[in-house]
Amino acid sequence: MSRVIEEMQAEAQALLSAGEYDHALAEFSVLREIRSRREGPYSVMYLSNLHDCVRCMSHLMLWSDASHLCRELHGKYVRTHGRAEADTVDVAKHWAWALVHLHDYPPAVRLYLLTADALWESDPGQAQRLLGAAVIHRHDTDPLALLSPGLIDGVGLRHADEEREMIARLVAALTDTDAVPTSTATIDGLAFA
Numbered sequence: 001m002s003r004v005i006e007e008m009q010a011e012a013q014a015l016l017s018a019g020e021y022d023h024a025l026a027e028f029s030v031l032r033e034i035r036s037r038r039e040g041p042y043s044v045m046y047l048s049n050l051h052d053c054v055r056c057m058s059h060l061m062l063w064s065d066a067s068h069l070c071r072e073l074h075g076k077y078v079r080t081h082g083r084a085e086a087d088t089v090d091v092a093k094h095w096a097w098a099l100v101h102l103h104d105y106p107p108a109v110r111l112y113l114l115t116a117d118a119l120w121e122s123d124p125g126q127a128q129r130l131l132g133a134a135v136i137h138r139h140d141t142d143p144l145a146l147l148s149p150g151l152i153d154g155v156g157l158r159h160a161d162e163e164r165e166m167i168a169r170l171v172a173a174l175t176d177t178d179a180v181p182t183s184t185a186t187i188d189g190l191a192f193a
Contacts, residue, residue, distance in 0.1 A: 005034060009045075016052060025056035047076060051087060054094050063101040070095030083118035083155075089126070096133065105139045110152050113143060113163065120159040131163060135170045143167050 012027035035046040057066035077088040099108035112134035119127040
């Protein structure tokens with residue numbers, strides 16, 4: 001049976017690499033179910049297959065399905081990897097983007113802010129881009145108010161003061177240029193999505 005699973009895994013990866021997202025999603029979904037039962041829902045390969053499902057769903061614009069899987073995967077990655085680890089950050093960005101497409105802006109903004117805080121020291125450029133995404137997609141959500149207690153969704157922020165300062169600069173830059181929030185924008189030379 002393990003040889004069959006290895007062959008399915010190789011085929012799914014080839015489909016993903018070839019941009020055959022609908023077929024790759026079907027393969028990864030089957031692998032995910034098999035691995036969940038055989039190896040458990042925290043096994044490395046289960047999480048990897050779940051992550052690949054999220055990638056496929058994002059390409060296929062299956063926002064509601066992607067959001068559901070991202071919630072599961074992000075929670076597991078935060079517990080096993082931490083918020084600043086590359087896989088966790090990737091899923092956070094997929095999840096926030098799905099939420100933006102679902103017009104569910106407050107949780108997307110919170111996710112951008114939490115992830116930016118986690119990356120503040122290790123990858124300041126990416127942290128700033130995430131803050132820019134929070135500003136662009138804020139709609140009726142005030143990112144500065146979210147940062148003011150220094151706690152988002154029960155998670156203590158280590159860099160709330162610095163983030164507040166950067167957000168104020170980003171909001172001022174948007175206001176000064178009368179930029180219209182879109183899916184992407186550039187502020188101070190940084191591109192935000």
